[in-house]
Amino acid sequence: MAAGAKVDVVSRVLDQSESGIMTAVLRVPTVLRPALGGVATMQVEGATIGGVLSELSDAYPAVKGQLLNDDGTLHRFLNVYINDDDVRYLGGVNAPVANDDEITLLPAVAGGASG
Amino acid sequence: MLVLNEQQRDAIVATCIRALPDEGCGILLGVNDGDRAIVRHVMASENVLHSAKVYEIDPKMLLRAYRRADDEVIDVLGVFHSHTHSEAYPSPTDVAQAPDPQWHYVLVSLRALPTQLRSFRIVDDAVDEEEVVVS
Numbered sequence: 001m002a003a004g005a006k007v008d009v010v011s012r013v014l015d016q017s018e019s020g021i022m023t024a025v026l027r028v029p030t031v032l033r034p035a036l037g038g039v040a041t042m043q044v045e046g047a048t049i050g051g052v053l054s055e056l057s058d059a060y061p062a063v064k065g066q067l068l069n070d071d072g073t074l075h076r077f078l079n080v081y082i083n084d085d086d087v088r089y090l091g092g093v094n095a096p097v098a099n100d101d102e103i104t105l106l107p108a109v110a111g112g113a114s115g
Numbered sequence: 116m117l118v119l120n121e122q123q124r125d126a127i128v129a130t131c132i133r134a135l136p137d138e139g140c141g142i143l144l145g146v147n148d149g150d151r152a153i154v155r156h157v158m159a160s161e162n163v164l165h166s167a168k169v170y171e172i173d174p175k176m177l178l179r180a181y182r183r184a185d186d187e188v189i190d191v192l193g194v195f196h197s198h199t200h201s202e203a204y205p206s207p208t209d210v211a212q213a214p215d216p217q218w219h220y221v222l223v224s225l226r227a228l229p230t231q232l233r234s235f236r237i238v239d240d241a242v243d244e245e246e247v248v249v250s
Contacts (some may be wrong), residue, residue: 029181030215030217031214031215031216031217077212077214079174079177079178081174081178084178086174086175086178088174104178104181106174106177106178106181107214107215108171108172108174108177108212108214109140109142109171109172109177109194109214110164110169110170110171110172110212111169111170111196111205111206111208111209111211111212111213112138112164112166112168112169112170112196112198112206112208112209113138113167113168113169113198113199113200113201113206113208114168114169114206114207114208
């Protein structure tokens with residue numbers, strides 16, 4: 001099922017030049033690569049960051065729950081950037097994605113003596 | 116094994132002392148050479164949680180660290196942070212939030228002098244201390 005979903009993503013990426021759908025480049029951190037097909041970068045599409053992450057979660061079930069919460073908000077321990085900007089300051093999951101944007105995912109680095 | 120020079124070790128400890136009473140933190144960049152991780156840069160971060168009990172690396176600094184590693188074709192080796200009143204050993208919070216089995220987790224204890232600096236790998240919730248070589 002996952003493989004079929006990936007093909008679907010690719011086919012839509014190939015169609016984008018005709019349909020005008022925005023595509024962006026996603027940079028995948030090493031820690032998420034095993035769950036996202038082992039690649040360092042991939043093309044993604046979507047009008048908003050929430051849309052992109054939702055589609056990724058559908059295409060790669062292994063990352064489901066690591067990107068978005070059940071209510072569709074951004075996971076607390078995931079940093080998402082569009083180009084150089086943290087999407088939390090761009091509207092969160094509603095942050096708009098433009099053509100050729102570079103989206104970077106980085107798990108938050110946190111801890112401490114006690115929670 | 117984590118390899119760093121005296122200046123880098125002092126930069127880590129100084130970052131943690133400056134952050135008092137909060138926990139201090141930062142990112143380590145460098146290269147992996149066999150079983151040795153050799154530190155090239157110590158990048159201090161603001162603890163955006165401003166807490167003596169928890170820390171989080173400033174997300175903007177984290178992105179800068181990854182970009183710098185890409186630019187210099189080196190790796191993000193790991194993270195350091197301080198425990199202000201407990202030993203230099205990963206807490207349950209540290210273990211639960213350790214994202215990357217490849218990383219080196221450096222802990223500095225400021226509980227007593229001399230300050231203590233230790234380094235750990237954390238894989239599948241298992242904590243394994245590694246040797247720190249100051250050259």
